[in-house]
Amino acid sequence: MAVYTEVSDDDLAEFIASYDLGALLSYKGIAEGVENTNYLVHTEKGPYFLTLYEKRVAPADLPFFLGLMEHLAQAGITCPTPVRDGSGRMLRELAGKPAALVTFLEGVWIRRPQARHCWAVGQAMARLHLAGQSFKLARANALGLAGWRPLYASFRSRAEEVAPGLCAIIEQELDHLEANWPADLPRGIIHADLFPDNVFFLGDALSGLIDFYFACNDAFAYDIAATLNAWCFETDHAFNATKGQALLKGYQSARTLTGSERQALPLLARGAALRFLLTRAYDWLHTASDALVSRKDPQEYLRRLRFHRGIRSASEYGLEDPA
Amino acid sequence: MAVYTEVSDDDLAEFIASYDLGALLSYKGIAEGVENTNYLVHTEKGPYFLTLYEKRVAPADLPFFLGLMEHLAQAGITCPTPVRDGSGRMLRELAGKPAALVTFLEGVWIRRPQARHCWAVGQAMARLHLAGQSFKLARANALGLAGWRPLYASFRSRAEEVAPGLCAIIEQELDHLEANWPADLPRGIIHADLFPDNVFFLGDALSGLIDFYFACNDAFAYDIAATLNAWCFETDHAFNATKGQALLKGYQSARTLTGSERQALPLLARGAALRFLLTRAYDWLHTASDALVSRKDPQEYLRRLRFHRGIRSASEYGLEDPA
Numbered sequence: 001m002a003v004y005t006e007v008s009d010d011d012l013a014e015f016i017a018s019y020d021l022g023a024l025l026s027y028k029g030i031a032e033g034v035e036n037t038n039y040l041v042h043t044e045k046g047p048y049f050l051t052l053y054e055k056r057v058a059p060a061d062l063p064f065f066l067g068l069m070e071h072l073a074q075a076g077i078t079c080p081t082p083v084r085d086g087s088g089r090m091l092r093e094l095a096g097k098p099a100a101l102v103t104f105l106e107g108v109w110i111r112r113p114q115a116r117h118c119w120a121v122g123q124a125m126a127r128l129h130l131a132g133q134s135f136k137l138a139r140a141n142a143l144g145l146a147g148w149r150p151l152y153a154s155f156r157s158r159a160e161e162v163a164p165g166l167c168a169i170i171e172q173e174l175d176h177l178e179a180n181w182p183a184d185l186p187r188g189i190i191h192a193d194l195f196p197d198n199v200f201f202l203g204d205a206l207s208g209l210i211d212f213y214f215a216c217n218d219a220f221a222y223d224i225a226a227t228l229n230a231w232c233f234e235t236d237h238a239f240n241a242t243k244g245q246a247l248l249k250g251y252q253s254a255r256t257l258t259g260s261e262r263q264a265l266p267l268l269a270r271g272a273a274l275r276f277l278l279t280r281a282y283d284w285l286h287t288a289s290d291a292l293v294s295r296k297d298p299q300e301y302l303r304r305l306r307f308h309r310g311i312r313s314a315s316e317y318g319l320e321d322p323a
Numbered sequence: 324m325a326v327y328t329e330v331s332d333d334d335l336a337e338f339i340a341s342y343d344l345g346a347l348l349s350y351k352g353i354a355e356g357v358e359n360t361n362y363l364v365h366t367e368k369g370p371y372f373l374t375l376y377e378k379r380v381a382p383a384d385l386p387f388f389l390g391l392m393e394h395l396a397q398a399g400i401t402c403p404t405p406v407r408d409g410s411g412r413m414l415r416e417l418a419g420k421p422a423a424l425v426t427f428l429e430g431v432w433i434r435r436p437q438a439r440h441c442w443a444v445g446q447a448m449a450r451l452h453l454a455g456q457s458f459k460l461a462r463a464n465a466l467g468l469a470g471w472r473p474l475y476a477s478f479r480s481r482a483e484e485v486a487p488g489l490c491a492i493i494e495q496e497l498d499h500l501e502a503n504w505p506a507d508l509p510r511g512i513i514h515a516d517l518f519p520d521n522v523f524f525l526g527d528a529l530s531g532l533i534d535f536y537f538a539c540n541d542a543f544a545y546d547i548a549a550t551l552n553a554w555c556f557e558t559d560h561a562f563n564a565t566k567g568q569a570l571l572k573g574y575q576s577a578r579t580l581t582g583s584e585r586q587a588l589p590l591l592a593r594g595a596a597l598r599f600l601l602t603r604a605y606d607w608l609h610t611a612s613d614a615l616v617s618r619k620d621p622q623e624y625l626r627r628l629r630f631h632r633g634i635r636s637a638s639e640y641g642l643e644d645p646a
Contacts, residue, residue: 025429026427026431028354029354030352030353042370047370104349108332108349110332111332112331202348
């Protein structure tokens with residue numbers, strides 16, 4: 001949680017003046033956001049969200065991210081929509097950083113999701129998958145299967161600091177996943193980071209999806225697997241099959257899973273658990289305990305990984321038989 | 324800059340429901356604010372500012388601060404106005420902390436103030452002094468003359484780490500100020516922390532004063548002296564008499580200085596410079612260089628103090644002779 005880059009009143013007033021939004025009324029640096037600097041900006045036309053992209057986002061990826069948000073918004077997905085300036089540009093520069101202004105979405109994220117929220121996020125994800133099919137740009141999943149072994153190699157020498165025995169578990173898992181990863185699943189644009197803090201609700205109604213900075217092209221069912229991991233475990237680490245069933249039902253209310261996707265789900269869930277285990281372990285080892293950013297516990301995903309290893313069929317996640 | 328206390332969506336929705344503001348639409352933790360946790364909250368009735376008071380604010384002072392803001396707002400001073408809940412309470416509790424909801428003021432603070440901004444802040448300060456005269460509560464200035472020697476004593480053993488020779492300068496200054504401090508100046512409610520980041524503008528028009536958490540009863544002219552220190556020095560540390568003149572003219576457009584205030588101004592300016600030198604030196608020694616809060620340079624106020632020592636009359640600040 002941090003504002004990494006300070007923007008002066010003069011610079012921002014000039015920046016806002018290049019849009020058709022009236023005058024700048026106020027702006028506040030937002031504490032949320034691990035990767036980028038965010039400001040909530042009020043203009044005469046309403047509230048907007050300003051992001052300055054810091055070093056963890058590759059500038060070359062920004063046309064993909066901004067183009068995707070605009071494409072999805074035009075296709076009816078409620079997500080932040082990049083605002084174009086008087087010259088038609090979405091991507092700008094401010095205070096020496098790449099910057100973009102997007103629409104502000106009302107809504108709050110749910111700290112304790114219930115089954116009805118899982119249903120809603122499942123449906124929204126399926127709609128996103130469908131809407132993304134007509135998007136022309138593509139981006140490889142840097143944190144997909146091919147990226148896991150190099151990521152692991154970068155911290156292997158210190159991995160046992162995270163949990164004793166972690167090296168053996170990860171290596172065994174990588175071998176298994178690489179040998180069995182399904183190659184021919186339906187694929188397209190996925191969100192790839194659909195955690196509760198990236199999904200807004202107004203009351204029980206889902207009001208929007210945010211944070212598309214991990215979006216990429218990969219298997220739709222992998223996105224489902226990651227989202228099951230993120231939404232359907234309780235704080236005591238137990239899987240909640242009612243929530244899993246709701247999420248999968250919500251998804252299938254908009255897009256029906258294929259047979260190969262149904263079959264692959266347990267393996268994909270293992271992969272998704274490993275992906276978050278790896279990035280959290282990396283961050284854990286590379287973040288000072290007193291840093292600005294709070295560290296997320298890697299152990300949580302080690303437990304989820306162990307759970308998925310015991311799953312034999314997607315019905316154990318609550319997936320119902322095809323009608 | 325930090326959010327010290329996280330508030331959950333459920334807790335905040337319930338909190339907002341106890342006001343007559345419609346439903347909670349969104350809330351974002353604000354990065355600004357060294358002392359407290361602040362959220363910008365959107366409700367169906369508009370934007371509001373939520374503050375959770377952290378340990379540096381004494382709970383016993385909160386009725387004074389909130390009562391003062393309400394009093395000043397009713398007297399026509401543009402400042403955040405505490406909102407009363409359905410039971411008429413301004414001071415509440417949320418997430419285990421004292422909490423208050425206040426109106427949100429549009430406006431931005433000016434990073435590079437010009438003379439016209441100094442004029443405006445001078446006038447607003449005088450209006451605040453006048454409006455405060457009918458306020459019934461009182462609060463001693465914990466960071467006034469009587470507080471400086473104990474504050475200094477608390478870090479004397481490490482003071483030379485801040486600047487070589489600092490002990491001698493501070494002790495000499497304390498002796499001089501205690502021997503010469505004027506006892507009979509006009510007094511009342513002062514803001515006591517009217518730095519540029521606590522004054523909002525929309526274009527060139529002052530749109531509001533914020534952050535009343537140092538407000539107290541003390542000499543009006545001491546508030547002027549502190550504000551001269553905060554607004555009228557350039558980044559190269561030179562005093563800008565044009566800005567000083569503008570600030571004092573703006574002040575006198577609403578309230579005329581007495582002869583004793585005019586005479587006392589150079590001494591009060593020394594005192595105000597010492598006050599900020601002491602608190603910044605204390606914070607400098609008690610804040611890790613990599614902490615969440617950025618440290619403000621104490622040297623800046625050592626230079627100002629030296630400047631004020633050379634001043635013989637308030638005319639050198641730009642104060643014009645009485646008509």
